[in-house]
Amino acid sequence: MSNPLKGEAFSGTAQVGTLFGTSNGSLTSHHCTGSVVSSPQGDIVVTAAHCVYSSSGAKTGLAFVPDYNDGSMPYGVWDVSAVYVAQQWISDRDPDYDVAFIVVHKSGSSTPIQSVVGADTLAVDRSYTALTTVIGYPSDSNEPITCTNYTSEFSSTQLQWDCDGYPGGTSGSPFLTDVNSKTGLGAVDGVIGGYETGGDSPDVSYSVHFTTWVSQLLAEAESKN
Structure with a gap:
C-alpha cells in the first residue's frame, strides 16, 4: 500500500x-x-x-x-x-x-x-514517536517541500518517518518537533540519514535517533x- x-x-x-x-x-x-x-x-x-x-x-x-x-x-x-x-x-x-x-x-x-x-534548538533523548515536520530540498526540484507525520522506532538507534516525495537531495533534512506556527522554528531531533543513508525509496526516510x-x-x- x-x-x-x-x-x-x-x-x-x-x-x-x-x-x-x-x-x-x-x-x-x-x-x-x-x-x-x-x-x-x-x-x-x-x-x-x-x-x-x-x-x-x-x-x-x-x-x-x-x-x-x-x-x-x-x-x-x-x-x-x-x-x-x-x-x-x-x-x-x-x-x-x-x-x-x-x-x-x-x-x-x-x-x-x-x-x-x-x-532550531537541538533536542536529544526524545521519544521515538513524535509528530514531526520534515523540510527538504529534492535534487530534482528548486523548491522546498514539507510534510508532517509521526516518527516511529525503526531500531534502538534509528527513527523511521513515512511520507512520499523525499528522494535524493533531502538528506540532512531536519526532523522538527514543537514547531512554532508563527516563526517556523522548532526542536530538531533528527536529520534524514542513517540507515540506507536516509532510505532507498522516496516514501520512507530514516534518521539517527539523537542521543547525548x-x-x-x-x-x-x-x-x-
Whole structure:
C-alpha cells in the first residue's frame, strides 16, 4: 500500500536551506539539506554526515543557502568553513553516526547566520514517536517541500518517518518537533540519514535517533569554532 502522505512544495522557512557545491566562486548544483541550529556563536548548521564527509575526508567547496526557492536567495550564500562529524563516521561510515555540524560564514559580513534567520534548538533523548515536520530540498526540484507525520522506532538507534516525495537531495533534512506556527522554528531531533543513508525509496526516510553524543558533537564544534 502506498503512503497517502506526500511532501508538498511550499515557500520555505528561513532557517532551513540547501547545500550547494561551488566552482570558481559560483554555485553548481544542490545536493543536500541543512538547518541552522542554536549555538553561542550562531554560525552552525546541522545536516547528515554523508552530505559533507566522504571516504576521502571533509568535502570542500560547499555553500549553504537558507530559504532557497527557485533561484531566490533572500539571505544570500554562506560558505562552509568547517565540518564536524563523529569518529565512528570517520572510521567506518557507521550509519548510527550519520550526523554532521558545519560552520558557515557569509563573505564580507561578521553577522552570524542565526542572527539573520533564527535557529532550531537541538533536542536529544526524545521519544521515538513524535509528530514531526520534515523540510527538504529534492535534487530534482528548486523548491522546498514539507510534510508532517509521526516518527516511529525503526531500531534502538534509528527513527523511521513515512511520507512520499523525499528522494535524493533531502538528506540532512531536519526532523522538527514543537514547531512554532508563527516563526517556523522548532526542536530538531533528527536529520534524514542513517540507515540506507536516509532510505532507498522516496516514501520512507530514516534518521539517527539523537542521543547525548550529538549534543557532545555540537559542543565540540562550538569549542573549536
